[in-house]
Amino acid sequence: MTASLSGHMSALTRRRLFWPVTILIVLLLANLLFTPDFFKIEIRGGHLYGSLIDIVRFGAPLIMVALGMTLVIATRGIDLSVGSIVAICGALACLWISGQDDQNSVAGVLTAVGLALGLALVLGLWNGFLVAGVGMQPIIATLILMVAGRGLAQLITDGQIITINSTPYKLIGGGYWLTVPFSILLALGAVALAVALTRRTALGMLIESVGGNAEASRLAGIGSRRIIVMVYVFCAFCAGIAGLMISSNVSSADGNNAGLWIELDAILAVVIGGTSLAGGRFSIGGTVVGALLIQALSTTIYTVGVPPETTLLFKALVVTVVCLIQSPAFRAKVFQRRRRPSARAAAREKTKVEVAP
Amino acid sequence: MAEPAAILAMTGITKEFPGVKALSDVDFRLFPGEVHALMGENGAGKSTLIKALTGVYDIDGGEILLEGEAVRFTGPLQAQQAGVSTVYQEINLCPNLSVAENIFIGREPRRLGAIQWKKIHRRATELLRRLRLDIDASALLGTYSIAVQQMVAIARAIDISAKVLIFDEPTSSLDAKECEQLFRVMRQLKDEGIAILFVTHFLDQVYEVTDRVTVLRNGRLVGERLTAELAQIDLVAMMIGKELEVLEQLDEQPKSSPAALQDASPVVAASELGRDGAVAPFNLAIHRGEVVGLAGLLGSGRTEVARLLFGADRADHGQIRVDGTTVAVRNPRTAMAHGIAFCSENRRTEGLVEDLTVRENIILALQAERGWSRPIPRRRQEELVDKYIKALRITPANPDMVVRNLSGGNQQKVLLARWLITEPRLLILDEPTRGIDVGAKAEIQRLVVSLADGGMAVLFISAELEEVLRLSHKIAVLRDRHLVTEMPNDGVDVEHVMRIIASGAAV
Ligand SMILES: Nc1ncnc2c1ncn2[C@@H]1O[C@H](COP(=O)(O)OP(=O)(O)OP(=O)(O)O)[C@@H](O)[C@H]1O
Ligand SMILES: [Mg+2]
Secondary structure: OHHHHHHHHHHHHHHHHHHHHHHHHHHHHHHHHHOOOOOOOEEEOOEEEOHHHHHHHHHHHHHHHHHHHHHHHHOOOOOOOHHHHHHHHHHHHHHHHHOOOOOOOHHHHHHHHHHHHHHHHHHHHHHHHHHHHHOOOHHHHHHHHHHHHHHHHHHHHOOOEEEOOOHHHHHHHHOEEOOEEHHHHHHHHHHHHHHHHHHHOOHHHHHHHHHHOHHHHHHOOOOHHHHHHHHHHHHHHHHHHHHHHHHHHHOEEEOOOOOOOHHHHHHHHHHHOOOOOOOOOOOHHHHHHHHHHHHHHHHHHHHHOOOHHHHHHHHHHHHHHHHHHHOHHHHHHHHOOOOOOOHHHHHHHHHHHHHOO | OOOOOOOEEEEEEEEEEOOEEEEEEEEEEEOOOOEEEEEOOOOOOHHHHHHHHHOOOOOOEEEEEEOOEEOOOOOHHHHHHOOEEEEOOOOOOOOOOEHHHHHHOOOOOEEOOEEOHHHHHHHHHHHHHHOOOOOOOOOEHHHOOHHHHHHHHHHHHHHOOOOEEEEEOOOOOOOHHHHHHHHHHHHHHHHOOOEEEEEOOOHHHHHHHOOEEEEEEOOEEEEEEEHHHOOHHHHHHHHHOOOHHHHHHHHOOOOOOOOOOOOOOOOEEEEEEEEOOOEEEEEEEEOOOOEEEEEOOOOOOHHHHHHHHHOOOOOOEEEEEEOOEEEOOOOHHHHHHOOEEEEOOOHHHHHOOOOOEHHHHHHHHHHHHHOOOOOOOHHHHHHHHHHHHHHOOOOOOOOOOEHHHOOHHHHHHHHHHHHHOOOOOEEEEEOOOOOOOHHHHHHHHHHHHHHHHOOOEEEEEOOOHHHHHHHOOEEEEEEOOEEEEEEEOOOOOHHHHHHHHHHOOOO
16 A cells, blocks of 8 residues: 555656646747757857757756745745845946956956855845844845845946956856856756755755744744745845856846846746745755746747737746646646536436436 | 434445545434434544535545435535534634624625624624523634634534534543533534534543444444444444453553652752743642643643743743753753653644655654754654554554645644654643544553653643543642642542632642
8 A cells, every 4th residue: 555655646746747847848849840940959169059058048047046936935935036136146246347457367257256146145144034033024025125136236336237348257157168058057056956955954844844834843843043044045145146147148237137027937937846835845846847948938939929019928828827737726627527516406417427428 | 212314314435535545435324313423543534524525525436415315515615505514623713803703704694795794793692692602792702712612613503504513523622611511502402403423532422412323444334323222342342443452451541650760850840930921930840750740721821831841932930940950941942952842732733744744744853953954864764753653553654645634633643753753851742632542542641651651751731631640640730820739649539630620729
């Protein structure tokens, strides 16, 4: 019996990723209709090239942000400030590099990266303090930094777009290492680190416990405050790296627009990946699939040639469909014989059904 | 008893969950004007049968006839409209609404879309009078005791011309007097011709109020009997499916050995410990190998005492000494660091993380003690969990089952296991046998005795005085949030303690 039970269980967990993966594949196939060599990957000038590579490469910042968001949401929180952190970190790094005599100095770039990520940690600590220390609702606590952070980013860039010309910095978001885009490697590394950190230690279970039942966790002796702070710090750190990737890729920092609305895409990626907004169980693998799905969707919108003014609507439509298909209740309604509307009619209908076939 | 037509007849009910056959081919019938006990061990399928009836679950097979007509409800609301109401163990009302509002919430009488408040109030008052309850319909529900709130839940259930009333373990959080009140109402409703289905693990209650008993075991029907014709020993035999040896074991009182090995200084001692509004400053010392029982009515401060000792609430006064040294117990973490464990009575809100598995829930406190960076090796986890699944007979014996899907009694055992594996020096048990079947209850009682024999100090809280008296070396009595007296348990009887509880003075 135990064997069959665990069989069922693994069938269930597999099914959790079944729909997002299927839809991702369908999206990719749809692209194939419009771009025949969509699946082609080649090495050009020592670099990997291809549409699939582009999806992962451009999706890397979203994967980073969604990764941190997954852990925050697992504790029944939410972090709306990630977009602002993306902007702040990109702005600070670019400001520092633009102030260097030699923008190509590796030491200068490393300092810039260090400063930016250090600031990200501080910002995460601030969020964590508001949520766990002050006891503010996560949505309000992070809204503060979401709004104030944009202002801070504009202060750093002085309202301008800072443009830089630094080869080492360009590596982060736009460069290649061993033929592979560096940002992909970064994202992979971060995902691997997060998985190891949560699943090889007890951190994952404790996070799920705090998100599943905060009071019970406290009474079980879990230091939920420390865990919540850690999670917000990690999330801000991930957003910081995403900010570096984005600004590096375009060699400039735009306090207004960098990372704009990325928090919403990230939340969406997490939910599509099967982590509930109500906290508890989380799936990092699911989040990665969710982020790729969203990025693939953006790519598809361009290749299919959806008119620009309707792209947002189109995106909303697809996302709605994805969410509906994922909902077991909805699938049951549409695909299966429905429960009968009323009890007495029920019995009658039942006899009918049995007679009919 | 002459047999009128059954008001409810369920035949061949089958319900399967992934990997668990919760009900197989169960028949159950209910007659108007009777109280019918549904009995069985933890996980036997009692709650599932009720949920199959009220449409919480879709059944896989079988037929349900209500007054001769086949029905299949889509949910409790529809069942209620057809006259089948359920009062759950966990009261799911809103404490910050008035009594009247709670009775009518979700189905307020309206005219032209506007709620008719006057009518609500009048009908609520009528209902409460019908149940002979002295409650103000306009007062906030939260101001009344749990027992009264339960009565309000009943009023809510019978309002819609109920024909069938279902109680799933309503008495597990009530004390003796409150149970009496509930039984009075049950008898009255029965006299009005309502059919009542009653789930309980208390055998004496079965004999006190029920007319008929149906017993389930492992999801199968064992039999239906008239209560008056069924000896208690036979009832237990039907439930656990074993014959005499086990029954003898059950009867054998797990009377604790005298605490010979008491050290001079207590393991944990509270002096003038108190919290404003919760419990007045008290002194209490618990020695190695000693079981201290806390007696008192619901709301007398039993749980508050436990929470203060565990640091779940902050004390406003006094101090706690562990092994003679004063320690700061600021929160559960620090209490645990000093070897104190607390198994809460509210397993759903303060105990279990229902989305996690049995294994994860059991190792949670131990893991919290070790910190996140030192995970308990998988092999060790499995050893520990298997040991306690066996020792407490948790069924199904599947460590990877999500706790939400366990039966109520088995959830309670998981919570108990969580604290046992931390091997505390002082174990505080708040209603550890609530919702637990007879067999497992005796087993838990025996476990408490053997833990104490092994040197653990235990603070034992239970609404069941017999249980407290049976296990404790020392008894502390609480009344109105004051610890009124503390006495050695040398032949103290229930009446004596009751008198202290009633009078508030050591007699
Ligand atoms: N949603 C579910 N998913 C999977 N298994 C379930 C679910 N609900 C109940 N079960 C299983 O069905 C069996 C019967 O459970 P049920 O809750 O009916 O027991 P019970 O007789 O009410 O026990 P108790 O006295 O402990 O309340 C148990 O083995 C339980 O684990
Ligand atoms: Mg039950």
